[in-house]
Amino acid sequence: MQTAYNPTWDLDVIFPGGSNSEAFHTYVQNIRKEVTALEAQIDAYTPARGVENNQELADIISQLEATSKKMREAGAFVSCLSAQDVKDEKANLLVGERSALKAEMDGVRTNFKQKLAALDEETWEALLRSRELSELSFVLNEYRQQAKEQLSVKEEVLINDLEVDGYHAWNQMYGTIVGKMEVELEEDGEVKSYSVGQASNKLSNPDRNVRKTVAEKLDEAWSEQADLFGQTLNHLGGFRLQKYKHRGWDSVLKEPLAINRMQKETLDAMWTAITNNKQHFVKYLNKKAEMLGLEKLSMYDIGAPISKSVKTYSYTEGADFIVENFRDFSPQMADFAKMAFEKRWIEAEDRAGKRPGGFCTSFPDSEQTRIFMTYSGTSSNIATLAHELGHAYHQHVMNDVNGLNQGYAMNVAETASTFAEMIVADASVNNAQDKEEKRALLEDKVKRSVAFFMNIHARFLFEQRFYDERKKGMVSVDRLNELMVDAQKEAYNDALGEYDPNFWSSKLHFHITGVPFYNFPYTFGYLFSLGIYAHAKEKGGSFEDDYIALLRDTGSMKVEDLAQKHLDVDLTKPDFWENAIALCVSDVEEFLSL
The missing domain is CATH 1.20.140.70 (Oligopeptidase f, N-terminal domain)
Known part of the structure; x- marks a missing residue:
């Protein structure tokens, strides 16, 4: 054993x-x-x-x-x-x-x-x-x-x-406050304290009363700090706008597009294709509400399992599943993942005192990486672990590339991670033991599409509108809440019954100063990786070398050129995006048929 x-x-x-x-x-x-x-x-x-x-x-x-x-x-x-x-x-x-x-x-x-x-x-x-x-x-x-x-x-x-x-200090201030926040929840007749990251994990509980209570407690916690987070967001946003003004930059998207080495036409083509296909995902949201006995879902219901019995996996079981399924696509990626588990490159323990969220970071001088997350045994945790291992493998294949050519942008970084996540998600569906398990795992895949097409879109819309208003002066907490709800309503096609006005304060991404607009690159990476995934299934055994070649080019090409060279597609046209979204729509249709 x-x-x-x-x-x-x-x-x-x-x-x-x-x-x-x-x-x-x-x-x-x-x-x-x-x-x-x-x-x-x-x-x-x-x-x-x-x-x-x-x-x-x-x-x-x-x-x-x-x-x-x-x-x-x-x-x-x-x-x-x-x-x-x-x-x-x-x-x-x-x-x-x-x-x-x-x-x-x-x-x-x-x-x-x-x-x-x-x-x-x-x-x-x-x-x-x-x-x-x-x-x-x-x-x-x-x-x-x-x-x-x-x-x-x-x-x-x-x-x-x-x-x-100034600028970065506001980001640090945000992190310090969040690190000290605690949420008290009653469990088994006793009150326990949880970090906001631990409490957020409980939003996937099958019991709606538990989810509602956790959501309300988190809402209270974020509301209590909203005045402070309103300051951090306004000041870092203000600093950014002043810098742009003095450089003569008229668009807040100029910097994030340049960082991600992509054209505005590519971004517009992607969001247009998504908006044109949202009705399929609204059908899924409506069906899920019906299955949960609700008229409409609330934000805290989106991550809920549709099965009352949620299967959990030990850390080792999750690790073995990832390695085994990576091997079908790329033996080198599987060997790398196995080494990362064996050499303890991953911090996954479920304990208090850790920062919420997950990340992968590179140690290029040591030619190592480290992955951070909180693993509680859900299939979603396994997907997150695979996602971060995708990041780690990306850096691994670039270790012998000149350091200045290793600076790949977030959108292509998210491509490698999402590709790895997709391998594991598909394998989970294919390995399902019965119809109910298959339906639950398929729904997990569709949830990810909803996150990238709707949740991330809401963040993008909010951030654009926040900067439009910030140019005229400080934006009040009440107004930030309004902007957030309006963005969520538009992004979800008003398919939900209850929204999350405090999302702007609870989402670390809005307060990050290293990369502005820390949102659309995720959706780009998701859809671009779908294109690579389809290419991989078509190529079969010869795919691995092609994939490594693509990853090694990510730090020294614009994304449009990268796609043209390795996939022979034009990202500024809607066709590529429509074809990638069609794969997600087929998941929705299969879920509805089950």
Whole structure:
């Protein structure tokens, strides 16, 4: 019999001692020295000296790559420490230290980009043709373009410095408050305290009275902090808008589209295709309401199981299921997942004091990854675990790619993760023991489509409208609640009986400062991965190498070019999106027929 996997991660193999790690302290000190040296190296570089000096530029780029990897390594470690124990005060101090160091490095990178922008076109083209720099032509061209659209070096460095205690501080404030929030729930005649993450897991309880009570308690908890979260959202939004104004950027979508390397036409084509197909998912929502004996679902009913008996799986059972089904598509991905479980790269223990949610973070210098989540044994938890392993595998196949070409955007990052999740979801349906189990697992798949097409759409609509109003001044908590409910009603085609006005405060994504509009890339990744999944089933055994090749290109191509090269499709046209959504619609139809 196989030994059970340990659901706690091993961070000591990277830096022993947690937030007191001397090795980590030394590592950060060395990064500081490297950043200072790199700054001097870039300052001394004179672009006007031209092509004959391309070795000097190649040396700068080589050092930039090495230091960037170490920055990511240190940042990942701090993320893990602050997530595993929200009461670790030293870890919280390290979060501030990381932000300051990142601002310094961002300033150095800004200076470097401006140096590239100063090169004349002829010299630039010749440099990109050189042996040392040709493989980095995409990202270097991107740097050069970014510099042309920004303010002067001095102004951009000042913005970076002010972001530490301004912009990013609001995000940290939000995280600190959420980490201390607790919800009291009565269980078996006794009152117990839960973190908001643990309490949220109970919204999938088959008993509607339990879900309603949990939803009300969570609503109370978020409402109590709404004034504070209204401040965090307004101020980080205000900071972002001021930065855009001074750079002369007229659209709040300019930055997120550039970060995700995609065109506005692609985004519009995707949302149009989704809006045109929402009626199928409304049918599903209505049917589910009928099955649960309700006139209309409330927000807290969407995640409810349709079966009274919810099957749960031990952590080891969930892990084995993932590895086994990855193997059918990609033996290399299965071997990687098995190694991640064996080497304890995953923090999945269900305990208080952890941050809510899940993530995967990369340690590029150690060529390792770490996954964070809270596993309570549901099929949804297994899907989340597979999702995060998809992220981890994406980084794994890029370990030997130049570090500057590893900077893939969130939309394609979500493609790899959703593809992995889809493999497991499909396998669960196919392995169902009876009609009731198949129906429940199929419904789990449809729920995911509803999340990407309706819930994420509501977030996107809310965020657009929030920024429209924020340009005119501070937006009150009452108005934020109204905007949230209006967005939910539109996104769900008004198919629900009760909405969640506090969703803007309870969703971490609205308060993230690293990536604005932390929503539409999820839907893009979901639908793009459906296209890859269909391609995989068509190709069969020869798929694995094609998939790895696609993943390795994600950091050095625009998504439209990536899709054209590897799938031979045009993302700016609705056809691709319509075809991907059709696969989801067929799940709805099969569910309704059952």
